[in-house]
Amino acid sequence: MAILPTITEMVDLNGKRALVTGGGKGIGAAISARLVEAGAEVTIADIDPNIHEAAEELSVSFANCDITVPEQLQAAVRQAANDSTLDILINNAGIYPPTGPILEVSDEFVTRMLDLNVRAQYSASREAVNYMSNGGSIVNISSIAALRGGASITAYSTSKAAVIGLTKAFANELGPQKIRVNAIAPGIIDTEGLDEQKEALKEDGIDVYAAIAANPLKLAGGPDYIARAALFLASDLAEFITGHLLVVDSGSTA
Numbered sequence: 001m002a003i004l005p006t007i008t009e010m011v012d013l014n015g016k017r018a019l020v021t022g023g024g025k026g027i028g029a030a031i032s033a034r035l036v037e038a039g040a041e042v043t044i045a046d047i048d049p050n051i052h053e054a055a056e057e058l059s060v061s062f063a064n065c066d067i068t069v070p071e072q073l074q075a076a077v078r079q080a081a082n083d084s085t086l087d088i089l090i091n092n093a094g095i096y097p098p099t100g101p102i103l104e105v106s107d108e109f110v111t112r113m114l115d116l117n118v119r120a121q122y123s124a125s126r127e128a129v130n131y132m133s134n135g136g137s138i139v140n141i142s143s144i145a146a147l148r149g150g151a152s153i154t155a156y157s158t159s160k161a162a163v164i165g166l167t168k169a170f171a172n173e174l175g176p177q178k179i180r181v182n183a184i185a186p187g188i189i190d191t192e193g194l195d196e197q198k199e200a201l202k203e204d205g206i207d208v209y210a211a212i213a214a215n216p217l218k219l220a221g222g223p224d225y226i227a228r229a230a231l232f233l234a235s236d237l238a239e240f241i242t243g244h245l246l247v248v249d250s251g252s253t254a
Contacts, residue, residue: 010236013088014039018234019080021067021124022093023060024051026191027141030223031090032058034231040088043080045073047093067093067120077127086131088234091121091140091163099155110155117159118166125170125181135178137234140167141226142185144249160185164245171243180242182233187249188212189221216251 018035022028023044035042036059044055045065055062063076080086094117099105125138145153146160164183171181188211212220229248232238247253 005236007237010239011038011231013235016040016087017080017082017085018042018088018090019045019077019086019124019128020060020090020092021045021065021076021120022047023090024048024054024062027186027189027223027226028090028092029054029058030227031092031230032060034224034227035088035090035234036060038231038235041082043076045076045080045093067124068115070123073120073123074127077124077131081128081131084131085134086128087134087136089124089128089136089138090230090234091124091138093120094141094159096143096156099153101152102154105155110158113155113159114162117156118162121163122166125166129174129177129179132177132179136180137238138170138174138179138181139230139233140181140183142167142183142245144185144187144247144253146185147247147253167245168243175242180233180238182238182241182244182246184226184229184233185245185247185249186226187215187221187247187252189223189226191223211252212250214252215249216254219250221248221250 018040020028020032020042023032024046032042032044043061043063045063047066049064052062063079065072065076067073121140140163142163143160145157146164149157167181167183174181225248229246
């Protein structure tokens with residue numbers, strides 16, 4: 001009978017290098033903290049230069065990076081890989097403002113949403129693969145908005161639905177290289193970014209507190225719930241999982 005690795009061994013990320021985009025706050029910071037706790041050497045790529053202090057608190061490396069700028073993205077990936085190998089990429093960076101009624105959404109707004117939420121995830125994955133010679137794990141952040149849409153968030157829903165297609169396509173192509181590609185669809189997660197949008201969302205008919213009260217577990221989502229899912233998918237616990245969308249939403253889409 002084969003001796004199976006223990007749970008502790010399967011979640012041990014010592015010796016692994018990881019890049020978390022948008023890793024300075026909210027969900028990204030929570031994911032970074034969990035990866036560090038599991039032993040990974042983590043680099044966060046964030047557009048906010050003030051995140052440097054947060055990076056020090058998290059014991060991670062910091063790359064000041066606009067992921068829509070190819071040269072900056074390439075430099076961040078290279079830094080995370082330490083010019084050698086990269087094992088984990090968490091495509092977390094994105095924008096999520098309410099987009100407003102369809103007739104009021106400009107082409108420029110849609111282009112920006114797709115560029116950051118989809119094209120940049122594609123580019124980050126492509127760059128990371130160059131350093132995943134030993135295999136690896138890519139985790140993309142989608143949203144339950146990709147599954148059920150929603151009035152006044154059309155551009156956002158569209159971008160997050162595209163992330164699911166991107167995930168499945170990459171999983172098929174990169175599987176032979178032992179690179180697993182999965183996605184997480186968070187429900188409503190209480191972050192600074194969401195807090196800034198609550199009133200605007202309510203004006204567009206989306207009541208965050210009512211949505212939380214309506215989910216089966218009656219739980220408000222915290223960033224660490226998503227971080228735990230990301231750690232699972234990044235680790236050997238998910239060794240047989242690729243091309244999968246993991247919904248983490250307290251049953252909101254049940």
